[in-house]
Each structure stands twice: as C-alpha cells, then as structure tokens.
Amino acid sequence: MNSDYNSAEMMTVTASRALENGMTCFVGIGLPSEAANLARLTHAPNVVLIYESGTLQTKPEVLPLSIGDGELCESALTTVSVPEMFRYWLQGGHVSVGFLGTAQIDRFANLNTTLIGDYVSPKVRLPGGGGAPEIATNAGEVFVTLKHSKRTFVKDVDFVTTLGFGRDGKSRDGVPNIGKGPTRVISDLCVMKPDPDTKELIVTSLHPGVSKQDVIEATGWDVRFISGLETTPAPTAHELKILRDLKERTARHHAGESVGEKS
Amino acid sequence: MAEFLSLHDAVSSYVKDGATLAMEGFTHLIPFAAGHEIIRQGRRDLTLIRMTPDLIYDQLIGAGCASKLIFSWGGNPGVGSLHRLRDALENGWPRKIEILEHSHAAMACAYEAGAAGLPLAILRGYVGSDLPKVNNQIKFIECPFTGERLAAVPSVRPDVSIVHAQKADRQGNVLVQGIIGVQKEAMLAAKACIVTVEEVVDDLGVGPNACVIPGWAVSAIAVAERGAHPSYAYGYYPRDNRFYKEWDAIARDREAFISWLDENVLNTEGVQQ
Numbered sequence: 001m002n003s004d005y006n007s008a009e010m011m012t013v014t015a016s017r018a019l020e021n022g023m024t025c026f027v028g029i030g031l032p033s034e035a036a037n038l039a040r041l042t043h044a045p046n047v048v049l050i051y052e053s054g055t056l057q058t059k060p061e062v063l064p065l066s067i068g069d070g071e072l073c074e075s076a077l078t079t080v081s082v083p084e085m086f087r088y089w090l091q092g093g094h095v096s097v098g099f100l101g102t103a104q105i106d107r108f109a110n111l112n113t114t115l116i117g118d119y120v121s122p123k124v125r126l127p128g129g130g131g132a133p134e135i136a137t138n139a140g141e142v143f144v145t146l147k148h149s150k151r152t153f154v155k156d157v158d159f160v161t162t163l164g165f166g167r168d169g170k171s172r173d174g175v176p177n178i179g180k181g182p183t184r185v186i187s188d189l190c191v192m193k194p195d196p197d198t199k200e201l202i203v204t205s206l207h208p209g210v211s212k213q214d215v216i217e218a219t220g221w222d223v224r225f226i227s228g229l230e231t232t233p234a235p236t237a238h239e240l241k242i243l244r245d246l247k248e249r250t251a252r253h254h255a256g257e258s259v260g261e262k263s
Numbered sequence: 264m265a266e267f268l269s270l271h272d273a274v275s276s277y278v279k280d281g282a283t284l285a286m287e288g289f290t291h292l293i294p295f296a297a298g299h300e301i302i303r304q305g306r307r308d309l310t311l312i313r314m315t316p317d318l319i320y321d322q323l324i325g326a327g328c329a330s331k332l333i334f335s336w337g338g339n340p341g342v343g344s345l346h347r348l349r350d351a352l353e354n355g356w357p358r359k360i361e362i363l364e365h366s367h368a369a370m371a372c373a374y375e376a377g378a379a380g381l382p383l384a385i386l387r388g389y390v391g392s393d394l395p396k397v398n399n400q401i402k403f404i405e406c407p408f409t410g411e412r413l414a415a416v417p418s419v420r421p422d423v424s425i426v427h428a429q430k431a432d433r434q435g436n437v438l439v440q441g442i443i444g445v446q447k448e449a450m451l452a453a454k455a456c457i458v459t460v461e462e463v464v465d466d467l468g469v470g471p472n473a474c475v476i477p478g479w480a481v482s483a484i485a486v487a488e489r490g491a492h493p494s495y496a497y498g499y500y501p502r503d504n505r506f507y508k509e510w511d512a513i514a515r516d517r518e519a520f521i522s523w524l525d526e527n528v529l530n531t532e533g534v535q536q
Contacts, residue, residue, distance in 0.1 A: 029340065029341060030341070052367060053289050053290060053291075053442045053444070054289070054442055054443065054444070055442070064341075065340065065341035065342075065502070065504045065507070066290045066340030066341050066502065066504075066507075067289075067290060067340060068289050068290025068291050068340075068442045068444075069290070069502060070291070070441065070442075070495055070497055070501060070502060072442075073291075073441050073442050073497065079441065079442055079443065080443075081443050081444065081445065081447065081448070082289055082314070082367070082371045082443075082444050082445050083371040083372060083374065083375040083445060083448060085371075086367065086368040086371050086372070086386075087368075087371070087372065087375075087386070090368070091368070091386065091387050091388075110391075114364075114393075114394075119397045121353075122352065122353060125337075125344070125348075125349045125352050125353055126338075126344075127336050127337050127338030127344070127345075128334065128335060128336050128337050128338075128364055129335060129336065129364070129365075129366045129367070129392070129394060130315075130335060130336035130366070130367050131336075131366070131367040131368065132366070133366040133368070133388060133389060133390075133392045133394065134366055134367070134368035134369075134386070134387070134388045134389075137387070137388070137390045137391070138387060159393050160391065160392055160393040161392060161393065161394065162392060163390055163391030163392060166391050171390075171391040172391070175390060176411055177387060177411065178390060254504045254505075255505075
C-alpha cells in the first residue's frame with residue numbers, strides 16, 4: 001500500500017526507527033537531524049535531542065539549516081555553552097547515542113569528513129571533524145546514515161577523521177571509557193551492522209526492492225550479507241505523512257524567513 | 264574599563280598586522296561587521312582562530328588577510344563548502360595559508376583553558392583519529408592519578424578576540440543571549456577583546472544567571488546594528504539562510520567574489536558609529 005515513496009524517504013524512516021524513547025541523542029546536522037526529529041514526531045516522543053551548539057532537549061518545529069539555528073535554541077529546555085556541551089554532557093557520559101552523517105565510510109565504519117587525497121595537497125577539501133571525533137568515542141553507541149555509492153562506501157577511507165573500529169577493526173579494544181562505536185549504518189539501500197568479531201560492516205537488511213547485486217555494485221569492498229538477511233519494513237503511511245509535513249514546513253520556513261539582503 | 268569606540272577605531276586600535284585573532288559566535292552572533300572593517304583596513308598576516316570559519320573567515324581569507332587558520336569545522340552550514348577557504352588550501356589563492364585543524368571538543372576546551380589562564384586543555388578525545396598525525400599541537404598525556412591516556416592541546420590565547428552581542432549598558436557590561444557558543448571563553452582568553460553590539464541601553468534588564476560579561480573585562484565596545492548579519496542575533500533578527508545559500512555561488516568564482524567584496528565591503532562605510 002505504500003509503494004509511493006522514494007529511497008531518500010526509505011532511508012530517513014529507517015534511520016528514525018533506530019531511535020527509541022529513553023535515548024539521549026547527540027544529533028548531527030542534515031540527514032541525522034531529519035531522522036531524529038521524525039522519530040520524535042512519531043514513535044519516540046520522549047527521545048532527548050541535543051545539538052553541539054549547546055541546545056539541550058530541543059524540539060524544533062522545522063529542521064534547522066545550520067547546527068545553531070535560532071529554532072533549536074527557542075524550542076530547547078535550556079541552552080548551555082559549547083564547552084559545557086562537550087565536557088559535561090558528552091564527555092561526562094550523558095549521551096546514549098550519537099547520530100552522524102559523513103562524506104565517506106569504510107568497511108570498519110571509520111568516517112572521513114576531512115579530505116579526499118593527500119592532506120598537504122588535497123584533491124577535495126571537506127569541512128573537517130567538527131563534533132564527530134569525540135561524539136563517536138564518548139557516546140554510548142553511534143548510528144551513521146548516508147547515501148550509498150562506491151564513492152561513499154569505500155574499502156579504506158583516505159583519512160580517519162572519526163573512529164569507527166580503526167584500520168584493523170581493533171582500535172577500540174582495551175581502550176577505557178570508550179563507547180561501543182557504530183552499531184548500525186543506514187543507507188538508501190540497506191542497513192549494515194558490524195560483525196561481532198571482525199567489526200567489518202555486513203548487510204543485515206535490504207530495503208524493499210533492493211537486490212544484493214545493487215548493494216554489491218554500490219560498495220567499494222567485497223561486501224558480505226548476514227545469513228538470514230531480512231527485508232527492511234517499508235515506511236508506513238503515518239511516517240510518510242509526518243516526514244513530508246516536516247519537510248514542507250521546513251522549506252516554507254527557510255524560504256520565508258530570509259530577508260535576502262546582502263551584508 | 265570598556266571604552267566606547269567607533270568600529271573603525273576599535274579595529275584600528277586593537278587589530279594589528281600579524282596578530283592572532285579569534286572572532287567567535289557559534290553560528291549565532293558572528294561578528295561580520297567587524298570582519299568587514301578588518302578587510303577594509305587591509306590587515307595582513309593574521310592568524311585566524313574560529314571553531315567554524317563560516318562565511319566570515321571565507322571572506323577574510325579570500326580578501327588576503329590571513330596567513331594561518333586554526334579551526335575545527337570549515338563548511339558553509341547546511342549548504343556545502345567554503346570555496347574561498349578551499350581555493351586558498353587547494354590552489355594558494357590569493358595566498359597560501361597554513362592550517363591547524365582540531366575537533367570542536369578540543370577547541371572548546373582550549374578556549375576554556377585560555378580563559379582559565381592555563382597553558383593546556385585536557386580531554387578524552389582524538390581516540391583513533393588521524394588528526395593528531397597532521398596537527399603537531401595535539402599530544403597525548405597520561406593521567407597521573409589513573410594512568411588513562413588523554414589528549415592535550417595548547418590553550419587558545421589570542422592577541423585579540425572579537426564577539427558580537429545583543430547589548431551593552433552604559434558602563435560597558437555586555438549581555439549575550441541565546442546560543443552562547445564560546446563567546447565568554449574567547450573574550451576572557453584574549454589579551455584584548457572588542458565587543459560589537461546591536462544597541463547600548465540604560466539597563467540590561469536580566470535575572471541573576473544571565474551570561475553577562477562585566478565592562479571591566481572588555482577592552483572596547485562598538486555599536487554595529489545588524490552587525491552579525493547574515494548570521495543572526497537572537498531577539499533582533501533571524502539568520503539569513505538565503506544569503507548563506509547565495510554565498511555558495513559568489514564564493515565559487517574568484518571574479519564574483521571580488522565584485523561582491525568591492526560592492527558590499529570595500530566601497531561601503533560599514534555599519535558603525
């Protein structure tokens with residue numbers, strides 16, 4: 001009955017379902033923010049969303065364009081300084097899940113948001129780490145969401161901005177006071193989880209209509225599939241309605257509030 | 264005690280060629296008017312410090328004011344790249360700049376340590392990241408009590424910090440409201456600090472726990488109405504998201520950037536007095 005949705009909506013809805021009531025989520029901007037707010041507006045009304053700009057327990061009506069939009073502050077329980085956010089709330093152990101996007105991810109779930117090529121003379125310079133390096137290690141666990149392609153799912157990232165499980169899958173072993181790391185990766189094709197032993201990402205469920213071959217062709221390593229591979233449940237009509245309303249409100253808000261003057 | 268100056272005089276008195284300069288404001292209250300004044304005064308060889316360089320440092324870098332950038336996230340929020348920063352890094356235009364790259368947590372801690380008068384900040388950070396391989400200012404130390412391996416970075420102690428705030432009273436006490444970022448830390452970490460404000464009022468009119476910085480901890484105050492535009496000032500004007508999107512096309516192209524700079528920064532008086 002819900003064949004009328006696109007792969008981006010499938011990804012957002014699946015990512016949103018990863019969040020549960022009772023979780024305290026440190027939210028990255030973009031896709032994670034969209035998914036986290038969809039969760040809050042559907043099955044997880046009590047999920048606590050916090051953003052690195054210092055906004056604690058925020059309930060934005062529209063999705064923020066930047067991590068520090070006024071909407072986040074106005075709808076927050078309280079707003080703290082950025083040092084307090086990172087030191088007390090994140091490093092202090094109050095965040096159960098970090099929800100991150102990335103430019104690239106590799107087979108051990110390491111994230112690259114720094115550059116493509118060589119550090120000194122990069123082919124493409126990306127924005128950099130921001131909050132992610134410490135979110136990924138200080139949060140209880142990490143969810144990652146990004147679109148699937150050979151350019152984004154690579155065997156080895158050019159630069160480990162943010163730790164997944166390291167170049168060998170073992171970088172978290174024996175480190176005290178460190179979170180579990182990425183426990184699931186949600187793309188527009190599938191859901192991946194780390195192998196319990198090797199920490200290599202393996203496909204645990206395919207989105208409806210997606211074949212194994214589709215995933216193989218869009219992944220930069222010899223990707224493996226779990227035995228007992230599942231099909232991800234399709235979005236419900238309710239989820240799609242809430243998501244579309246949210247995106248429409250957001251588009252109207254960002255178009256309407258701008259005065260368009262040059263500074 | 265804070266001295267009330269024009270924006271022109273505040274910048275010319277405190278921002279010198281070769282200075283280490285932090286202009287803070289986490290998406291909110293970014294001191295654009297002061298940045299434009301620095302460009303107009305033709306400052307050179309600045310070491311620029313900011314967690315998120317944002318459009319303000321894209322403009323300063325594109326205008327050739329900077330020789331070095333210390334930062335932790337260099338994108339146009341929600342839009343994409345900072346193309347003037349990328350052009351400087353990838354092609355050395357208009358000049359080569361050196362970068363020192365951190366994470367947000369480390370920079371936030373470094374500002375806090377600077378405000379606390381300490382030489383370094385300690386955090387549980389950079390675990391497994393390649394950033395310490397490319398930034399020799401990230402070190403690891405052992406906790407003398409538990410033996411835990413922790414990251415250490417030098418504190419941020421700029422020659423000058425510049426922030427924008429909603430208002431000051433006539434004694435120069437400053438109120439910052441909304442997303443307060445690292446404003447207070449940046450001000451207290453610096454040898455001198457300039458605050459641009461939307462307005463000067465008789466009474467700040469706030470309760471006991473507001474983020475107020477006393478006038479005796481501020482070097483100079485300059486009125487700059489809409490001085491944070493195209494970022495925003497909570498309670499005064501919203502973020503100009505449309506301009507942030509338009510900046511992408513302006514900054515992608517050197518010619519478009521130069522003519523934007525001529526028209527909107529170099530050949531204007533700026534918002535001042």
